[in-house]
């Protein structure tokens with residue numbers, strides 16, 4: 001029996017490998033990566049690089065304003081995402097949801113929201129609302145909900161049902177059970193996921209501007225349209241600095257949160 | 267002579283999976299009684315106790331608590347019944363990350379408006395009372411520690427303090443010492459009995475250990491396979507009855 005299974009496994013493996021190779025070669029031919037243009041690219045890149053140095057920023061105030069707007073989009077998007085995720089997670093977690101079918105419905109909604117990328121949400125909201133930071137905030141909020149609601153709900157489901165029973169037994173209302181029992185119990189998981197999500201959102205916020213959803217991405221598009229490559233590099237460096245700064249801040253917050261948890265556990 | 271606090275009539279419980287956990291349990295508990303329910307694991311002790319405050323809903327029968335029909339109660343009325351029934355759990359069921367005094371204050375939630383209680387805006391009077399109750403269970407020094415920093419026995423005393431903070435007319439304890447070592451068990455049972463006697467509380471305590479039950483209670487009820495098979499004073503509980511309860515089929 002055993003050798004037979006091994007043989008069968010090996011054969012399926014070979015079939016998969018064969019299919020993969022065929023697909024790979026097909027793709028190469030179709031997409032034309034081995035185009036002669038790729039060999040001409042060297043001179044183009046040379047020109048591009050020459051155009052980029054030294055980096056420049058012609059409108060420092062505009063660029064700074066756009067960078068701040070990106071930060072704002074990230075902060076607001078995360079904040080709204082967190083708030084809605086908490087509320088929805090209370091309906092998604094099986095152990096606190098009013099009904100199991102509500103739990104499934106909310107989880108399905110989150111799965112759908114998660115499956116659609118942030119850029120697509122931004123495009124949809126731009127169509128609905130118009131250009132500017134608002135569609136960017138909404139896109140990040142919705143995209144965050146897809147992820148945060150899932151992890152919050154999982155954290156709630158891991159809670160010992162005993163503490164829910166204990167608070168119910170005191171005559172506490174559902175709201176009180178959530179606020180006094182569930183939230184304190186998931187606080188540290190909740191904080192670390194929210195910070196992690198902010199890290200993701202700051203990166204998204206930098207590129208959302210490319211489709212017109214506010215922030216520094218738009219400056220990048222503007223500069224590259226007029227082929228001001230020195231400015232493209234300048235703005236890229238600003239984005240880099242912005243993300244680095246945000247990362248330092250979130251790392252500091254995370255360390256603080258970990259410290260608090262450690263201290264409490266001593 | 268003394269008034270009835272709790273009455274159950276033909277209380278039955280069949281779980282959705284078909285397990286019959288309670289069969290026609292009919293009992294009357296009078297004011298001031300200290301009752302122990304004993305019986306082997308799986309007898310239905312927890313199910314009976316959790317039915318009294320509707321943590322699980324019996325499928326048949328009646329529960330009357332201080333004249334109110336518990337099984338008919340919903341929403342606000344149910345919360346008002348629950349706040350008069352304190353409950354102590356085997357695994358303490360404290361909010362581990364919250365400080366001790368806050369766990370005691372949770373006993374006041376049923377008396378507060380939903381929003382105010384949810385936001386933890388407990389009154390000064392409630393806080394003072396909570397600290398006083400902690401003193402009564404010998405934990406005044408631990409009031410501001412996180413609940414999970416306390417030992418098992420101490421955590422269970424916080425559990426008792428939370429129940430007492432409800433100013434209940436009935437105190438339920440479901441195997442309060444089953445996860446404690448022998449000396450903590452002694453200690454917790456002593457505190458439990460003391461607060462019951464000081465406040466003239468009516469109390470029902472599920473206990474696996476017969477010796478603790480005899481020491482604690484005025485009245486012992488034996489449950490086996492969901493049915494009451496013994497109801498009498500500790501003296502009337504002979505070895506023969508205990509053997510029947512725990513060992514015979």
Ligand SMILES: Nc1ncnc2c1ncn2[C@@H]1O[C@H](COP(=O)(O)OP(=O)(O)O)[C@@H](O)[C@H]1O
Pocket residue numbers: 281282283285286287305306307308309310311312313314
């Ligand atoms: N949620 C549940 N679903 C199905 N059966 C249950 C559930 N809870 C308890 N039971 C069953 O009901 C019976 C009584 O359980 P329980 O009241 O916990 O007993 P005890 O507290 O005396 O040990 C047992 O047979 C147990 O397996």
Ligand SMILES: [Mg+2]
Pocket residue numbers: 308311312313441
């Ligand atoms: Mg039990």
